[in-house]
Amino acid sequence: MQSSTERPDAVVDAPKGNWVDEIAPPWSRPWLRLSRADRPIGTWLLLLPCWWGIGLAMMADGPRWFDAWIALACTIGAFVMRGAGCTWNDITDRRIDAQVARTRSRPLPSGQVTLRGAYGWLIAQGLIGLAILLTLGQAAIWMGVASLALVAIYPFAKRFTWWPQIFLGLAFNWGVMLAYAAHAGRVDAAPVVAWLGAIAWTIFYDTIYAHQDAEDDALIGVKSTARLFGDKSPRILAGFALGAVLVLMLATALPGRNLLIAWAGVAGFGLHLGWQLRKFQPDQGDTCLRLFRSNRDAGLILALFLAVAGLA
Template sequence: MQSRTERPDTVIDAPKGNWVDNLAPPAWRPWLRLSRADRPIGTWLLLLPCYWGIGLAMMADGPRWMDLWIALACTIGAFVMRGAGCTWNDITDRDIDDKVARTRSRPLPSGQVTLRGAYLWLAAQGLGGLVILLTLDRAAVWMGVASLALVAIYPFAKRFTWWPQVFLGLAFNWGVMLAYAAHMGRLDLAPVVAWLAGIAWTIFYDTIYAHQDVEDDVLIGVKSTARLFGDNSPRILAGFAVLTVLLLAVAILLAGRNLLMAYVGLAGFGAHLAWQLRNFQPEQGAVCLRLFRSNRDAGLMLALFLALAGLV
C-alpha cells in the first residue's frame, strides 16, 4: 500500500481511505476534493439542523408525506451547497491555504484546479442547489435565497473578527428554519430558537476544530475563537454547550407535542457534548479532529428523537 506522502494527488488532512481517493475516477478527484466530498462531516453538520427543523415541524403540526421529500431534498441540497460553500471558501482563501501545512495540498493552492475552473464549479453547484430549492414551499425558497449573503460573508470573517465561528453558525444552522418553513409554509419561534442553539453548538465544535491550526493562524494573522479563548477554551466551551442545550430545550417546548421523547434525545445530545469536554485536549490536533467529527453522532441522536416525537 502506498503511503500518503507517495500519493501527490491526496489531500493531507482528508481521512485515510476516503471514497474519493479510492473509488472516484482520477479526473473527478480534484473537483470532489474542492467540494470536500472526501470529508463528509461538514455535510452532516449542515444537514443535521435541517433534520431538526423537520422534527420540530412534525412535533408542532404532525407528520406529512411531503416530509420524506423535504428530508431527501435537504440531504441532496446539503451535499451540493456544502460543496459550493467549500469551493467559495477555497477561492477566497487560496493565498492563505498556500501558507498552512494542513491546507497546502488542497486543489487550488496545489494547482490541481485553476481559479477559473473553481469559479465554474462553484456556479454549477449553485445551480444544482437552486434546482433542489425550487421544489420546496415558497417560504423555504425565500429562506434559501436569504442564506446566500451569510455564505458569501463567512470566508472573510476570520480576517476582521475573532468570532468567525459565529458567522459559520449563522450559515450552517439556517437549514433548521428552512426545513421548518418547507413543512409549515411559515416561520415560527421554535425554529428561530433552535437556530440560535445551533449557532452556540457551532461555536462549540468549530472552536475544537480550530485548535488544530492555532500555531499557523498566529503566524499568518488569521483570527479564531480558538486563539481568542486560549487556555480558557474548556471553561468557555462548557458555557456554550450549556447554552446550546438550554436553547434547544426552549425550542422543543415551543414545538409543543410529545415533549418527553424529544427531551430524551436532548439529554443524550447534552451528554455527548459533556463527553467531548471531558476528552478535549487543545494541544492534541488528532484528538480535536476526532471530537469535532463526533458531533455528527450527537446531532443525529437529537434528530432521531425529534423525528420520533413528531411521529408518535
C-alpha cells in the first residue's frame, strides 16, 4: 500500500499512514484534510478542556447521567468545530500557506479545494456543531455563541500581535466553561480559573509547535511567540508550564471535593510538561512536532483524574 509520503495529494506534515490517506474514499480526502482529520491532535486539544469542565462540574455537585451525553456531544462537537475552525483558518491564511513549505500542500493553496467549496464546507460543519450545541441547554448555548468571536479573530492574530497563541488559547479552551455550563446550568469560578490555566498550557504547546515555522514566518512577516521568545523559549516556556500547573491547582481546589485526587492529576500533568521541556530543542522541527502531539497525553492525565474525583 502506498504510504502518505508517496501520495502526491497528501499534506506533507500529516502523520504517515493516517486514516484519511489510507482508507478514506478518495473524493472525501481533500475535505477531511481541510478539517485536519488526518492529524487528530487538534481535536484532542479542543476536546480535553471540555472533559476537564465535566470533571470539575461533577466535583462541584456530583455526577449525573446527562454527563455521559455531554462527554459524547463534546467529542463529536470538538471534531466538527475543530474542522470548521481549521477550514476558516485555511480560508484566511491561503496566501500565507502558499509561501510556507510545511503548509503549501494543504487543500486550498494546492488547489484540491476551491474557495467557494471551502466556504460551503465551513457552513456544513458549523451547522452540525450547532445541532449538537442545541442539546446542551441554554447556558451552554450562550457560551457556544460567545465563543464565535474568538474563533473568528484567531486566524488574523498573527498579523497584528506577537502573541497569537493567546488568542488560540482563549478560543481552544472555551470548552471547559461550556461543558461545565452544560452540566450545571451556570459558570462558576472553577471553570473560569481552569480556562486561564489552560490558556497558559496552550501558549506552552503552541509555541513549541510554532518553532517548526519560525524561519518561514520571519521571511513572510508572520508573528508568533516562537519568534518573540527565540533562544529564550525553554526558560520562558518553563514559566508558562509552572503557571498552568499552579492555576489548575487552584481551579481544582475550588469545587471542594476529592482535592487530593484532582491534585494528583495536576501533578501528573505538570510532570509531563516537565518531560517535554527536557526534550525540547527549538531548532529541531521533528522533535517540536512530536512534543506538541504529546500534549494529548498530558491533557488526558488530568482528565482521567478529574473524572475519578468527580465520580468518587
